[in-house]
Each structure stands twice: as structure tokens, then as C-alpha cells.
Amino acid sequence: xxxxxxxxxxxxxxxxxxxxxxxxxxxxxxxxxxxxxxxxxxxxxxxxxxxxxxxxxxxxxxxxxxxxxxxxxxxxxxxxxxxxxxxxxxxxxxxxxxxxxxxxxxxxxxxxxxxxxxxxxxxxxxxxxxxxxxxxxxxxxxxxxxxxxxxxxxxxxxxxxxxxxxxxxxxxxxxxxxxxxxxxxxxxxxxxxxxxxxxxxxxxxxxxxxxxxxxxxxxxxxxxxxxxxxxxxxxxxxxxxxxxxxxxxxxxxxxxxxxxxxxxxxxxxxxxxxxxxxxxxxxxxxxxxxxxxxxxxxxxxxxxxxxxxxxxxxxxxxxxxxxxxxxxxxxxxxxxxxxxxxxxxxxxxxxxxxxxxxxxxxxxxxxxxxxxxxxxxxxxxxxxxxxxxxxxxxxxxxxxxxxxxxxxxxxxxxxxxxxxxxxxxxxxxxxxxxxxxxxxxxxxxxxxxxxxxxxxxxxxxxxxxxxxxxxxxxxxxxxxxxxxxxxxxxxxxxxxxxxxxxxxxxxxxxxxxxxxxxxxxxxxxxxxxxxxxxxxxxxxxxxxxxxxxxxxxxxxxxxxxxxxxxxxxxxxxxxxxxxxxxxxxxxxxxxxxxxxxxxxxxxxxxxxxxxxxxxxxxxxxxxxxxxxxxxxxxxxxxxxxxxxxxxxxxxxxxxxxxxxxxxxxxxxxxxxxxxxxxxxxxxxxxxxxxxxxxxxxxx
RNA sequence: GGGCGGUUGGCGCAGUUGGUUAGCGCGCAGCAUUGACAUUGCUGAGGUCACAGGUUCGAGUCCUGUACCGCCCACCA
Numbered sequence: 001x002x003x004x005x006x007x008x009x010x011x012x013x014x015x016x017x018x019x020x021x022x023x024x025x026x027x028x029x030x031x032x033x034x035x036x037x038x039x040x041x042x043x044x045x046x047x048x049x050x051x052x053x054x055x056x057x058x059x060x061x062x063x064x065x066x067x068x069x070x071x072x073x074x075x076x077x078x079x080x081x082x083x084x085x086x087x088x089x090x091x092x093x094x095x096x097x098x099x100x101x102x103x104x105x106x107x108x109x110x111x112x113x114x115x116x117x118x119x120x121x122x123x124x125x126x127x128x129x130x131x132x133x134x135x136x137x138x139x140x141x142x143x144x145x146x147x148x149x150x151x152x153x154x155x156x157x158x159x160x161x162x163x164x165x166x167x168x169x170x171x172x173x174x175x176x177x178x179x180x181x182x183x184x185x186x187x188x189x190x191x192x193x194x195x196x197x198x199x200x201x202x203x204x205x206x207x208x209x210x211x212x213x214x215x216x217x218x219x220x221x222x223x224x225x226x227x228x229x230x231x232x233x234x235x236x237x238x239x240x241x242x243x244x245x246x247x248x249x250x251x252x253x254x255x256x257x258x259x260x261x262x263x264x265x266x267x268x269x270x271x272x273x274x275x276x277x278x279x280x281x282x283x284x285x286x287x288x289x290x291x292x293x294x295x296x297x298x299x300x301x302x303x304x305x306x307x308x309x310x311x312x313x314x315x316x317x318x319x320x321x322x323x324x325x326x327x328x329x330x331x332x333x334x335x336x337x338x339x340x341x342x343x344x345x346x347x348x349x350x351x352x353x354x355x356x357x358x359x360x361x362x363x364x365x366x367x368x369x370x371x372x373x374x375x376x377x378x379x380x381x382x383x384x385x386x387x388x389x390x391x392x393x394x395x396x397x398x399x400x401x402x403x404x405x406x407x408x409x410x411x412x413x414x415x416x417x418x419x420x421x422x423x424x425x426x427x428x429x430x431x432x433x434x435x436x437x438x439x440x441x442x443x444x445x446x447x448x449x450x451x452x453x454x455x456x457x458x459x460x461x462x463x464x465x466x467x468x469x470x471x472x473x474x475x476x477x478x479x480x481x482x483x484x485x486x487x488x489x490x491x492x493x494x495x496x497x498x499x500x501x502x503x504x505x506x507x508x509x510x511x512x513x514x515x516x517x518x519x520x521x522x523x524x525x526x527x528x529x530x531x532x533x534x535x536x537x538x539x540x541x542x543x544x545x546x547x548x549x550x551x552x553x554x555x556x557x558x559x560x561x562x563x564x565x566x567x568x569x570x571x572x573x574x575x576x577x578x579x580x581x582x583x584x585x586x587x588x589x590x591x592x593x594x595x596x597x598x599x600x601x602x603x604x605x606x607x608x609x610x611x612x613x614x615x616x617x618x619x620x621x622x623x624x625x626x627x628x629x630x631x632x633x634x635x636x637x638x639x640x641x642x643x644x645x646x647x648x649x650x651x652x653x654x655x656x657x658x659x660x661x662x663x664x665x666x667x668x669x670x671x672x673x674x675x676x677x678x679x680x681x682x683x684x685x686x687x688x689x690x691x692x693x694x695x696x697x698x699x
Numbered sequence: 700g701g702g703c704g705g706u707u708g709g710c711g712c713a714g715u716u717g718g719u720u721a722g723c724g725c726g727c728a729g730c731a732u733u734g735a736c737a738u739u740g741c742u743g744a745g746g747u748c749a750c751a752g753g754u755u756c757g758a759g760u761c762c763u764g765u766a767c768c769g770c771c772c773a774c775c776a
Contacts, residue, residue: 402703
């Protein structure tokens with residue numbers, strides 16, 4: 001049957017993907033490399049950044065899938081032992097929050113179910129969404145080795161996590177400590193600094209009078225009988241243990257060492273001097289609450305102050321506070337305290353104040369700082385290793401300027417709080433501990449745990465270290481740094497040589513795409529509308545210069561048009577080919593040195609160079625221009641004219657047409673795999689491979 | 700508060716080490732055409748390259764400053 005006039009991706013894509021899966025060529029051992037292949041002993045490995053099982057994929061995933069698949073498909077055609085490992089991430093807090101939200105719709109919370117039932121419920125969720133995500137990757141055409149699919153919470157992976165934890169523990173790098181940690185009262189867990197999201201909020205700066213104790217009063221010659229502190233968190237005053245001023249501050253020099261009476265509480269607390277106090281802010285005198293503020297906690301340590309916890313894990317005032325405030329929620333307590341201070345005439349003034357409020361990055365609840373017993377991983381030595389790997393050039397970032405934020409962060413890094421009071425995650429391997437590990441502790445092991453570590457597997461020997469890691473910039477420090485030091489620590493080698501930071505996909509208006517804002521675009525919807533190849537080519541075409549992408553559907557339209565052009569040009573070549581009885585050859589040596597061949601060779605050279613430098617957009621543009629304008633508009637039209645004069649030159653032109661078409665299909669295949677494969681399957685050529693996937697890449 | 704990036708035709712973007720008429724996609728206008736393709740072909744309109752100075756024989760491209768936009772990082776109560 002004659003191929004349809006217009007290319008219809010719907011009739012092609014599922015069929016072709018099935019063909020690929022059945023061929024087995026996604027796995028590195030599926031086909032024998034040619035004897036003359038210089039790369040046959042080299043491997044090329046990518047680990048897919050495992051998507052969180054919290055929902056469906058977004059455009060960022062689609063973009064990253066295109067990048068990785070282009071790299072993988074090209075290397076596969078070059079004859080490398082190519083492995084792209086897929087998988088998903090259990091995403092501790094994110095998934096737990098998602099499932100809790102589901103429960104809430106049923107009027108339940110996780111405590112109603114209990115730990116075991118709740119975890120069962122999440123496993124049911126992971127079954128659905130994990131598979132959904134893998135299905136979406138397949139729709140995009142990802143040529144991952146699905147037989148090696150991993151999940152960060154599967155049984156084997158659990159072994160890796162345990163082994164890692166015990167290694168650190170035995171080495172003395174893991175310790176338990178009572179520290180002030182970020183705490184989400186809704187999730188009831190600690191959070192790392194990186195898991196906070198700050199939002200700017202209008203609030204107030206309250207100026208509160210702390211009265212001096214009577215004997216202190218007698219000793220001061222001034223007429224002030226109080227010191228004023230400014231705060232944005234009046235409710236924490238219930239836990240104050242001192243008032244601090246800068247030692248150089250002349251205004252307060254004679255007050256240092258004196259005592260004040262903490263309003264509403266009645267506790268006597270000292271006025272101390274500490275360098276952390278900024279003279280210029282507020283009144284230059286700051287209330288010190290070591291239990292609920294990080295700076296204060298450090299001041300407390302320096303001055304040997306008590307820690308009085310007045311906010312508990314659920315965000316309520318504790319029994320350490322005076323009776324009237326006990327059990328109140330933070331907002332209620334704040335209101336009552338302001339009220340009471342006003343009545344006592346201790347509120348000097350209230351100013352409007354805009355400040356950054358930390359919120360839980362998963363559930364958007366205001367995060368509290370509370371003292372809590374947690375597990376920490378010592379970072380200083382590990383961070384040094386991670387710094388060295390990049391400074392020595394063993395790992396390169398592309399674009400290079402992302403090395404700076406990476407190095408800056410590592411330079412100032414604090415110990416990593418790795419315990420979470422969640423139910424969904426890896427349990428800390430020590431008896432009697434209910435805490436789980438930060439989800440990033442397990443994903444830090446991804447490049448080698450997916451290959452079988454801690455067992456010394458064949459895969460590990462063959463495919464580690466991996467080659468390119470492609471990811472979004474916002475998880476450089478959450479994930480990339482931690483993979484790097486983990487790889488060095490456990491494998492003795494950096495886990496990859498290149499970190500590819502891809503652009504962020506924004507809306508056309510320049511907004512961040514997000515579900516909650518309603519600005520997200522579903523790649524699968526686009527695939528249904530335009531076809532996967534159109535989506536892929538549209539994305540690749542826009543991957544220029546490395547800056548963020550304002551997504552516009554017009555590029556996908558272009559992709560669809562291009563696919564159609566390719567389809568019809570191929571139809572033309574094939575229709576005219578049928579005239580010949582003999583199968584046509586694509587032997588390069590028989591080709592004349594004409595203009596189209598010259599242009600083709602330039603295209604090959606340019607595409608190779610651009611792909612080696614991760615210039616995907618440039619490569620896509622080059623291919624587009626060559627195929628459409630040089631090949632279709634000029635060369636094909638010319639062959640029509642020359643054919644009219646007689647059939648003598650017809651055969652030669654056929655070979656040429658077929659050669660250029662086949663080479664173009666090879667070059668385009670990494671970008672638009674479905675349509676190129678479909679056409680390849682129909683081509684009347686000798687020595688056809690089972691799939692275009694394993695054809696020889698043009699050099 | 701610190702760091703990074705952006706500002707080029709209606710929209711989305713390219714412009715390598717400074718050098719003849721600043722490119723691409725989408726859109727727009729006119730013309731063409733049933734024989735690969737109307738998801739087409741040809742032709743064309745449309746930009747004082749954010750602003751102000753400076754370096755240079757010559758700057759979208761280098762330097763200084765300004766404005767606006769975006770992102771990341773940061774314990775200023």
C-alpha cells in the first residue's frame with residue numbers, strides 16, 4: 001500500500017516503539033558490534049534522573065528526555081556499548097504529602113491508618129504513578145533499557161542505602177545531635193535548608209520594652225528603666241533567655257551584664273554582648289531565643305545559655321510557657337501576646353515590615369525552628385572531595401558558569417541533617433529508630449546503586465563511572481553535589497565526567513511552569529496533538545544558547561511541518577525508486593563529487609561537532625536547513641528537471657537521492673526517532689539493518 | 700544582602716575571537732500550484748540590536764554606568 005500523503009504519527013509511534021522493544025536494542029548486550037568498530041569496547045552510560053512518583057511528567061522532563069535520548073541514540077549508532085538506566089524516585093516527603101492530601105479528601109489522616117496501612121497505601125500509589133511515568137517516557141521515545149529499571153525504594157536499593165549509612169557510621173561521619181532544625185509542623189518532620197522555600201510576606205516589626213530589674217535600675221544614671229528589642233516573632237519571647245547587644249555599641253555599654261525581667265513570663269534574663277548582633281537593625285538590642293532561631297542558638301552556645309522550647313512539633317505553645325499561652329497555636333499566641341503587651345504598656349511601637357518566611361517546599365506550611373534530636377552527616381571532608389573533583393577538571397559543568405554556585409555552596413556547607421520523621425522512606429538501620437532518611441540520601445547513590453552496588457557486579461565494572469548527567473539547575477546542590485561525593489566515597493571515582501545543566505522551561509510569559517499556578521503544559525497532550533517527533537524536534541530546535549526557554553507551541557508546529565516534509569520527500573524518493581528493478585546501493589564510493597554531497601558532508605561535520613559540544617539546537621537547525629532547503633527545495637527539484645530530459649541520468653540520481661535520504665535519516669534519528677525509523681523500514685536498500693537504531697552513524 | 704543570566708523585527712529565539720545589505724522558526728502580505736508535500740513553492744513587508752557614555756578606522760559583538768525582567772544562594776532578629 002502506498003504510504004499516506006500526510007504523516008500521521010498516531011499510526012506509527014506505538015508500532016515503532018513496540019518494534020524497538022522487541023528488538024532488544026535498548027539493552028547494551030543486544031547486538032554484536034561490528035568488527036571494524038573502533039568503539040566496540042567503550043561504554044557510554046547515562047542514568048536518568050529518576051522522576052518523583054508524585055505525579056505526571058512536565059515539559060522539563062520532556063526536555064531532559066530529548067537531550068538524553070539524543071546523546072544515547074547517537075552513541076549507540078556510533079557503536080558504543082550504550083546504557084541508559086531508567087527509574088523513579090520514592091521522593092519521601094513529596095510523595096507522602098501527596099498521598100496524605102488524597103487521604104484528606106476521604107476525611108482521614110495518616111495516623112488514622114497507622115504506619116503500616118499508610119505505607120501500603122503509598123505503595124499502591126507508586127504502582128500507578130511509577131508506571132504512568134515510565135509509560136510517558138516511552139511515549140516520548142526514550143530508548144532506556146527497561147530491563148534495568150530501578151526504584152529508589154526497591155529491595156536491592158534498600159541494601160545500597162543501608163550499606164552507605166553503615167559505612168559512614170563506622171567511619172564516624174554520622175552522628176546524632178540535639179540541634180535547632182527546620183521543622184514542618186504539618187508534615188511533622190525536620191527539613192534540610194534546601195527544602196525550604198521562602199516567600200515574601202508583609203508582617204510587622206514589634207518593638208517591645210523589657211524592664212530592667214530594680215537593683216540594676218538603681219545603678220544606671222540614665223532615666224531609662226527598660227531596653228527595647230525589635231522582633232518579627234513576638235511569640236518566641238516566651239522562650240527568651242537573654243537580650244543581646246553588640247559589644248561595640250556605645251548605647252548599651254553600661255547595660256551589659258545587667259538583668260531584665262522578661263515580660264509576661266517574669267523570668268530574669270541577662271543582657272549580654274555578642275558580635276552577631278547588628279547595631280543598625282531595629283534598636284540594636286535583640287531578644288535571644290536559642291530554641292527557635294539559628295543565630296540565637298549559636299549565641300546561646302557561646303554564652304552557655306539554657307534552651308527553653310516553647311513551640312512543639314505540632315506548632316503549639318508548650319508547657320514551658322506560662323499557663324495562659326499553653327496549647328495555643330503560633331498565630332493565636334502571637335495575637336494574645338501583642339494584646340497582653342499592649343495592655344501592660346510594654347509595646348513601644350509597631351512597624352510594617354516585609355520579610356522572607358520559610359515554608360515547607362512540599363506542603364507550603366510555615367516552617368518552625370525547634371530543637372530536636374536528629375542524625376547528621378559530617379560534611380567537611382566529603383565537601384572537600386566534591387570541590388576537588390570539579391576544580392581538578394575531572395567533572396565539568398556545561399554551561400561552565402554553574403560551577404560557581406556549586407563551589408560556593410560546598411564552601412559554606414553545614415552538616416547534613418539526614419533524618420526525617422516521615423513514614424515513607426528508608427528506615428534508619430539501627431534498632432528502635434522510627435526515623436527515615438532524607439530522600440536525597442538514597443538518590444545520592446543513584447549512579448552506582450542502579451548498577452548493583454554494594455555487590456561488585458559486572459554492570460558496575462562495565463558501566464561505572466557513567467558519562468553525562470543531565471539535570472535541572474535547581475537540584476545541583478540537593479542532588480548533584482551529593483552524587484559526586486557519594487560516588488567518590490564509595491566507588492573511588494567521580495560518578496560522571498559531565499554535568500549538563502539544561503534550561504528551565506518557562507511559560508511564554510516567562511513564568512515558571514507549575515501545576516499550582518495552572519501554568520504547566522502536559523507533554524503527553526502535545527504528543528497526542530502533534531506527535532512525539534514534532535514535540536522532540538520543537539524542543540531541540542529551541543535548545544540554543546543555553547538560556548531558559550519560554551515555551552511556545554509554534555515550535556512544535558514547526559516540528560510537525562518538518563516531519564511532514566521529511567515524510568513526503570521520502571515518499572518521492574521511494575516512489576521513483578520503484579522504477580528500478582535492482583536494489584539501489586548507498587555505497588559512498590560510487591557517488592559523484594557534486595554539490596549536494598558537499599553540503600551533506602558539511603552537515604555531517606557540523607552536526608557531529610555540535611552534538612559533541614551539547615549544542616542540540618544548532619544541530620537541529622543545521623539538519624533542518626540542509627534537509628529542507630538544500631535537499632528538498634534545490635536538489636530534488638533539480639533531479640525532476642534533469643529526469644525530464646531522458647532516463648539516462650535517472651539511475652545515478654536515484655542512488656544519490658537514496659544516499660542523501662538515508663544519511664539524513666541517520667542524522668535525524670536521535671532527534672526524531674519514530675518517523676525516521678518508519679521511513680527506514682520502507683526503504684528499498686541492500687544490507688538493511690533490523691533497525692535504524694543500529695545503523696552506522698555518519699562521520 | 701550576595702551571585703548568575705537576560706533585554707535584537709508582532710511572538711519565541713540565534714548571532715562564534717568586533718568588519719561588507721543583522722539571521723531562524725511562527726505569524727503577516729502578494730503571487731503560484733491538482734504529478735513527494737497547502738502541514739507546499741516563490742517573492743515580500745517588518746528591527747535606529749533596552750538606555751546613556753566610552754574604546755576603535757569600524758560595535759548587536761569590548762569597557763563603564765543606568766533602568767527593567769528572571770533565576771539561584773543567604774540565619775539579619
